[in-house]
């Protein structure tokens with residue numbers, strides 16, 4: 306027999322980037338009884354797990370934050386989220402934002418730059434265009450091909466410690482009256498009173514008038530979605546991360562390094578991202594590199610996703626990423642090399658899905674490798690959607706459509 310954990314008006318399942326932000330906004334916007342349910346990050350290496358059934362994409366100290374983007378929707382969501390970091394930091398008494406600036410590197414003459422410039426001008430975002438010489442002299446530790454130029458956002462960009470961001474959002478939500486339950490949900494049922502009965506893996510249960518699913522890559526699994534015939538059209542992609550230790554003697558030289566995304570070729574294909582030196586839990590500083598989606602594999606089922614999260618040992622992309630660092634940062638003499646795995650969740654529109662899938666159940670998922678920096682505004686939108694059926698937001702609802710797989 307499980308324990309009755311209480312009754313709530315709205316329950317958010319998934320205490321990750323978006324769920325925690327949604328909990329903060331909901332508990333600020335209304336007087337309703339709000340619950341956020343989801344487990345903490347494991348306190349031991351994931352490779353030692355044998356039982357755990359869900360993980361998060363927020364287990365890291367560095368996520369790039371920037372407004373510059375060729376996609377106006379993502380640029381707007383970031384522009385609304387980034388200024389609120391200060392408020393969240395102050396209210397939670399935690400620090401997670403480092404405004405180190407953002408640099409996009411791309412081949413000269415591509416339409417990518419024109420699109421980014423167009424969005425930046427529309428949103429009045431300050432940016433600098435750097436020719437190859439300026440790129441070299443401003444950031445001497447990088448060596449990009451001579452055909453490359455830079456588009457640099459000196460302010461309102463850099464990186465966030467996404468773990469801390471999640472904890473900060475939860476801290477404020479709790480102060481505002483939100484109940485936090487650290488359990489994994491096994492299934493969501495509807496009882497004959499029309500209430501949702503949310504049952505955890507431990508057999509405990511709670512009741513809720515409405516449910517928001519902010520469960521990231523794990524949304525299709527377990528019995529969270531109300532109708533097993535209606536599966537969300539999302540793709541789950543493997544992501545490999547390599548962290549290269551920065552020696553103490555080099556830290557000063559790299560102090561002003563921005564967060565970087567490198568786009569290659571005339572089609573400006575997302576090649577890799579590089580984060581400046583960040584101190585990780587072992588006390589050491591690392592530069593982190595990760596890849597775009599070309600060459601990355603899909604994950605098809607729950608077991609594959611779990612295994613990918615647990616098996617953080619080497620894979621074929623590690624060597625590619627190390628070679629990329631050797632090429633783009635030829636003078637960087639790194640120490641130890643650490644690898645990690647993560648999963649990104651992609652939608653047909655390349656935007657987050659926000660909307661009701663059944664009466665009373667809202668999905669808030671599909672970060673498309675973009676959502677950490679903008680989780681605050683996405684959480685806000687999720688809160689507005691759960692509170693009212695009227696869409697009175699200045700970005701059309703169709704940009705956040707929920708797609709289902711065709712049978």
Ligand SMILES: Cc1cc2nc3c(=O)[nH]c(=O)nc-3n(C[C@H](O)[C@H](O)[C@H](O)COP(=O)(O)OP(=O)(O)OC[C@H]3O[C@@H](n4cnc5c(N)ncnc54)[C@H](O)[C@@H]3O)c2cc1C
Pocket residue numbers: 318319320321322323324342343344359360361362363367368369370488489490491519520521522523524527529544545546578595647648649669670671672673674675676677678679
């Ligand atoms: C390697 C990598 C690099 C990235 N870099 C960037 C970047 O630089 N900038 C950027 O903006 N974005 C970046 N992203 C994307 C960003 O991390 C994701 O878009 C974001 O984490 C998505 O947030 P989410 O809340 O949807 O999912 P998550 O952060 O994964 O949170 C989902 C939460 O739901 C919980 N959960 C799942 N199932 C259940 C259940 N059954 N019961 C209870 N809880 C459950 C999980 O434990 C987790 O805490 C990156 C992603 C990856 C993988």
